[in-house]
Amino acid sequence: MPHSPTRDIQITKTGLLSKLNFVVKDMCKIKNYRTSCGNPDFYEKCQPADDFAPFLKKILQAGATLKGITICDEFFYSLIGENGHYGTPTNLNAPGCIPGGSSSGSAAALTTNLYDFSIGSDTGGSVRVPASFCGLFGIRPTHNRINTEDVYPMAPSFDTLGWFAKDIDIFKHIGSVLLNSNEKTEFSFKEFVIAEDILELASPEIIKLFDNYINDKFPEIKKIRLSKHNKEEIADNFRILQGGEIKENIIPWILENKPKISPEINNRIEMAMRITTDEIYKAQKFRENLKVEIDKSLPKEIIALFPTTPFSSLKCGQSDEQLASYRKKLMEFTSIAGMTSRPQISMPKFKDNTGPIGISLLGWQYSDEILLEKLMYL
Numbered sequence: 001m002p003h004s005p006t007r008d009i010q011i012t013k014t015g016l017l018s019k020l021n022f023v024v025k026d027m028c029k030i031k032n033y034r035t036s037c038g039n040p041d042f043y044e045k046c047q048p049a050d051d052f053a054p055f056l057k058k059i060l061q062a063g064a065t066l067k068g069i070t071i072c073d074e075f076f077y078s079l080i081g082e083n084g085h086y087g088t089p090t091n092l093n094a095p096g097c098i099p100g101g102s103s104s105g106s107a108a109a110l111t112t113n114l115y116d117f118s119i120g121s122d123t124g125g126s127v128r129v130p131a132s133f134c135g136l137f138g139i140r141p142t143h144n145r146i147n148t149e150d151v152y153p154m155a156p157s158f159d160t161l162g163w164f165a166k167d168i169d170i171f172k173h174i175g176s177v178l179l180n181s182n183e184k185t186e187f188s189f190k191e192f193v194i195a196e197d198i199l200e201l202a203s204p205e206i207i208k209l210f211d212n213y214i215n216d217k218f219p220e221i222k223k224i225r226l227s228k229h230n231k232e233e234i235a236d237n238f239r240i241l242q243g244g245e246i247k248e249n250i251i252p253w254i255l256e257n258k259p260k261i262s263p264e265i266n267n268r269i270e271m272a273m274r275i276t277t278d279e280i281y282k283a284q285k286f287r288e289n290l291k292v293e294i295d296k297s298l299p300k301e302i303i304a305l306f307p308t309t310p311f312s313s314l315k316c317g318q319s320d321e322q323l324a325s326y327r328k329k330l331m332e333f334t335s336i337a338g339m340t341s342r343p344q345i346s347m348p349k350f351k352d353n354t355g356p357i358g359i360s361l362l363g364w365q366y367s368d369e370i371l372l373e374k375l376m377y378l
Helices: 040-045 054-061 104-109 128-134 168-178 204-217 231-249 251-257 263-273 277-297 320-340 368-377
Strands: 021-025 065-070 117-122 137-140 160-165 191-195 222-224 302-307 344-351 356-362
Touching (some): 021 104, 054 065, 054 168, 065 104, 104 117, 104 128, 117 137, 117 168, 128 137, 128 160, 128 320, 128 356, 137 168, 137 368, 160 168, 168 368, 204 302, 204 356, 231 251, 231 263, 231 277, 231 320, 251 263, 263 320, 302 368, 344 368, 356 368
Parallel strands (some): 021 065
Antiparallel strands (some): 117 160, 137 160, 302 356, 344 356
16 A cells, blocks of 8 residues: 555564564554555545554564555455555466455465465455455454454444464464454364355356365265355345445445545445335344354354355456456355354365365354364365
């Protein structure tokens, strides 16, 4: 980012994360710096922070060194990873292709050899999608498991703080620093299952890669169906709830300050403005019922496996109209974790002609540490 620190930010040289370098998404308070949330006019209106966001201070107090601020999709409102103001971060693991968003820069940064880990946020897939497209470990933790104070909100009932790494041990160390240990699950892991109703929505090539891997690794694994609902219906209810919260948290600032917004993001803002109270009420009821349903289909002690994304990364520079169907398809894969407040990790596993694709582990609430431990078995 143009406003990225020109000097390293370090609090201490000792701790679990000492000697590790990282970058952070342009979404939170960094002492003496301003934030853009992917929009230059927001940056101009923003005041320099008087302290670090609590999660960021924990990382710095664990010995890590902050090297910079990364590009994100404008107001975090896309899974694609292109920003009309600041550009598209380069995904070196899928040349000529998007990094995925909205934590685009944080993921793309790790396709270089410059950093050890990076910080993003995940509301509707903004860590998991870039992790899959860039070939990284990425986590959406249990909702509210990590303090998001001084992180600019998008849709608070879905917003989570996540992170990326290439190295599995570093990835787990970040969890040791950030996850609130008082909320750890009391239940143990029992078995993996395949979320068949997610898998069957993937491209034929990815289904084949996934099946070959699973048949070799877990020949006796069970298959389940997470929900009787069409995944498009789940994604659409997520879209309504997310848009309703954006209406409360982002749109008032936009109406007051009238920033210049790129056309594709403005289309989404206008969509959110049209969402009605009745639509939100119905979607809230749908969410409550979905949680109950998935608590039965995927109970505690069970971890579901499925491809993180239905396809690998897409070519850069496509129009918003061309990308619309791809965005909807991605939401069919990512919306369940958000709607049920569950943790999900994407692990680099497959590669097709375009680039990487991750395999996902979907657990139960507060099973974050168990998901992190089970990565070594995959």
